[in-house]
Structure formats: structure tokens, C-alpha cells
Amino acid sequence: MGNIMRGESAKETINTDSSLKGPEDDMVVVLQDYPSPDISEPIYRMGEKLRLIAQEAYWWRVRSIQTQKENYIPNSHVAKVYHGWLFEGVERQKAEELLSLPGNRVGSFLVRESTRERGLYSLSVKHRSVKHYRILRLDNSWYYISPRLTFQCLEDMINHYCDASDGLCCALTSPCQSSTTPPPDAAHAAPPVVMRRNFDWKKIDSKQLVSTESCGENMVSYGVRNSIAAYLSFSGNRDPAQMRPASRKKKSKSMYALPENGHGTIDYEDL
Missing domain, CATH: 3.30.505.10 (SH2 domain)
Structure with a gap:
């Protein structure tokens, strides 16, 4: 001091x-x-x-x-x-x-x-x-x-x-860094999350809202479909036995996506 x-x-x-x-x-x-x-x-x-x-x-x-x-x-x-x-x-x-x-x-x-x-x-x-x-x-x-x-x-x-700055323009923070050294938080920063484009719910097949089997090109995530199925079963609109979630046979799609490359191609992953 x-x-x-x-x-x-x-x-x-x-x-x-x-x-x-x-x-x-x-x-x-x-x-x-x-x-x-x-x-x-x-x-x-x-x-x-x-x-x-x-x-x-x-x-x-x-x-x-x-x-x-x-x-x-x-x-x-x-x-x-x-x-x-x-x-x-x-x-x-x-x-x-x-x-x-x-x-x-x-x-x-x-x-x-x-x-x-x-x-x-x-x-x-x-x-x-x-x-x-x-x-x-x-x-x-x-x-x-x-x-x-x-x-x-x-x-x-x-x-x-x-x-303390004590008369300087500001307090000193760190020695001059190398030009090739990334910022401290850069390596741990989370990848950006991109919202999937909006779609028209009226055009969605009602079977897709409750089916837990159609995972290939389903516009609705596995979790959302399970929630809808559970709601319908409790409301008595469908037989609860029919709404029991089936085992997941492969990865389902999600409402969020991570950029995969610089060519506009997006791979949707289950978060």
C-alpha cells in the first residue's frame, strides 16, 4: 500500500x-x-x-x-x-x-x-x-x-x-494480455439458443399432440406431448390406459435448436 x-x-x-x-x-x-x-x-x-x-x-x-x-x-x-x-x-x-x-x-x-x-x-x-x-x-x-x-x-x-484508482483514470485490473488469449469466460460460455420458427397450431394433426411414438418429424417435443396426454387422461377425454407414455425408442425433437454450421443448417436436439 x-x-x-x-x-x-x-x-x-x-x-x-x-x-x-x-x-x-x-x-x-x-x-x-x-x-x-x-x-x-x-x-x-x-x-x-x-x-x-x-x-x-x-x-x-x-x-x-x-x-x-x-x-x-x-x-x-x-x-x-x-x-x-x-x-x-x-x-x-x-x-x-x-x-x-x-x-x-x-x-x-x-x-x-x-x-x-x-x-x-x-x-x-x-x-x-x-x-x-x-x-x-x-x-x-x-x-x-x-x-x-x-x-x-x-x-x-x-x-x-x-x-483503488486513487487519481488514475481507473483501478488496474490485469496485466496486458496476449492477443491469442481468449477472454476468461469465452471457453465456458454457453452456446446460443435459437428459437424455432413459429408454426400454425391449427395445421397440426391432433394425433401428433398425444402420440408418443411419432418421434421422427414431430413438431411437438416429447415432454409437451406427455403433458397433453396426461391432461386428457385426467379430464376423462381419453382412456388413461391409452395415454400411458411409451418408452422412448429414439431421441425426440425439441422446440429449441443449436446452430450446427455456418450454412444455415440447424439440427434440433432434445434439451
């Missing part, structure tokens, strides 16, 4: 620059499609995060998190990422491009280290547009965006602004 300015000496502070970049951090983000779409189908897309395997001069060996396949990519096409949100050497325009990719919502953010001078950082946040905030530093090495709040390290700053 934030702290009011204090006069701690530099000896009492932590060297945050070294602590930010530990040996466990071996992620990179793709800054532009590679190869270029003008040359061939890209192997890696802008915004995709990769595992860094080895740095070999101009070429870096990386592994796709999704496919686990390894390949080489020019180091000019990637930037190192620490803690999921600290992007090394990413300029303002590139930060805006990354945060504008699909999968990023309001509050998505990244901290970018200056390309000109090490130890200088900016916070980029997606809102109605991408907002940028200069992260300043005191003589005692504490960080701040607003002078009334200082933080001993960038992690403390990010944690604070995740809890």
Missing part, C-alpha cells in the same frame, strides 16, 4: 532494480508479427507471450506457450517481460498497440521501462483510450506517480492501484 513521504536513507531501501528482474523471469512479448505477413504466414503474432530458452546474439530461441514448439525470432521483434507486467524497452506507441489488442479490457496495464535511460518507468493503462503516467523517483529510491503517495518498490505501487 501507499505510504506518506518519509525520510528513510538510501541505505534502508531495497535495490528495486535488481529485485524486479530475477532469474525466474524468462518471458518475452512479440512486438510485431514474425515473419511479416507480406513474406509468409506469421509464426508469432504481436502481443503473444513466449518462453525465452536461449539468447544467441541477434537471434533468440523461444518456445510457444500454446503449442510448446520452439523456434528462433530476431531479438528486435520481442521485449522481455518481468512479473507479467513490466515490459523492458517498450515505447509509448507500441504500448498503445499492445493494450489495444483483443483480450485487454478497461484497466489492463503494463509498466514500461524507458528506452533511453534505465530505471525510468511509465505506467500505461487502457481506459476509453490508453493513458500514460510517468513514474518518478525520489532521492531515497522510492517511487511515486502522485507526490502524496510513495512506494518502496514497483510491486507495492501496482498492488495499491489494483485496490
Whole structure:
């Protein structure tokens, strides 16, 4: 959390620059499609995060998190990422491009280290547009965006602004996501339910309303026919013995349908 300015000496502070970049951090983000779409189908897309395997001069060996396949990519096409949100050497325009990719919502953010001078950082946040905030530093090495709040390290700053906007355009929600990462609820979203077109009840054969045998092309679902049959049996309009539901011999049709393909073909299933 934030702290009011204090006069701690530099000896009492932590060297945050070294602590930010530990040996466990071996992620990179793709800054532009590679190869270029003008040359061939890209192997890696802008915004995709990769595992860094080895740095070999101009070429870096990386592994796709999704496919686990390894390949080489020019180091000019990637930037190192620490803690999921600290992007090394990413300029303002590139930060805006990354945060504008699909999968990023309001509050998505990244901290970018200056390309000109090490130890200088900016916070980029997606809102109605991408907002940028200069992260300043005191003589005692504490960080701040607003002078009334200082933080001993960038992690403390990010944690604070995740809890409350406290002067920012909005509270921080999640680090900048990969362009190929689906939204959290997309994989679990229920398929759309399509209502079957209306039909004229007057044209329905009355036998279909009570028959539990005709399942092939019946316009009325198995459950509805059973309900009608039960009602008629209790009202005395028909012999109850004749209305006893027969065992289902095959799947019946339903009043609802799920789209099967993009050609307008619909397969009606019993829900």
C-alpha cells in the first residue's frame, strides 16, 4: 500500500532494480508479427507471450506457450517481460498497440521501462483510450506517480492501484494480455439458443399432440406431448390406459435448436 513521504536513507531501501528482474523471469512479448505477413504466414503474432530458452546474439530461441514448439525470432521483434507486467524497452506507441489488442479490457496495464535511460518507468493503462503516467523517483529510491503517495518498490505501487484508482483514470485490473488469449469466460460460455420458427397450431394433426411414438418429424417435443396426454387422461377425454407414455425408442425433437454450421443448417436436439 501507499505510504506518506518519509525520510528513510538510501541505505534502508531495497535495490528495486535488481529485485524486479530475477532469474525466474524468462518471458518475452512479440512486438510485431514474425515473419511479416507480406513474406509468409506469421509464426508469432504481436502481443503473444513466449518462453525465452536461449539468447544467441541477434537471434533468440523461444518456445510457444500454446503449442510448446520452439523456434528462433530476431531479438528486435520481442521485449522481455518481468512479473507479467513490466515490459523492458517498450515505447509509448507500441504500448498503445499492445493494450489495444483483443483480450485487454478497461484497466489492463503494463509498466514500461524507458528506452533511453534505465530505471525510468511509465505506467500505461487502457481506459476509453490508453493513458500514460510517468513514474518518478525520489532521492531515497522510492517511487511515486502522485507526490502524496510513495512506494518502496514497483510491486507495492501496482498492488495499491489494483485496490483503488486513487487519481488514475481507473483501478488496474490485469496485466496486458496476449492477443491469442481468449477472454476468461469465452471457453465456458454457453452456446446460443435459437428459437424455432413459429408454426400454425391449427395445421397440426391432433394425433401428433398425444402420440408418443411419432418421434421422427414431430413438431411437438416429447415432454409437451406427455403433458397433453396426461391432461386428457385426467379430464376423462381419453382412456388413461391409452395415454400411458411409451418408452422412448429414439431421441425426440425439441422446440429449441443449436446452430450446427455456418450454412444455415440447424439440427434440433432434445434439451
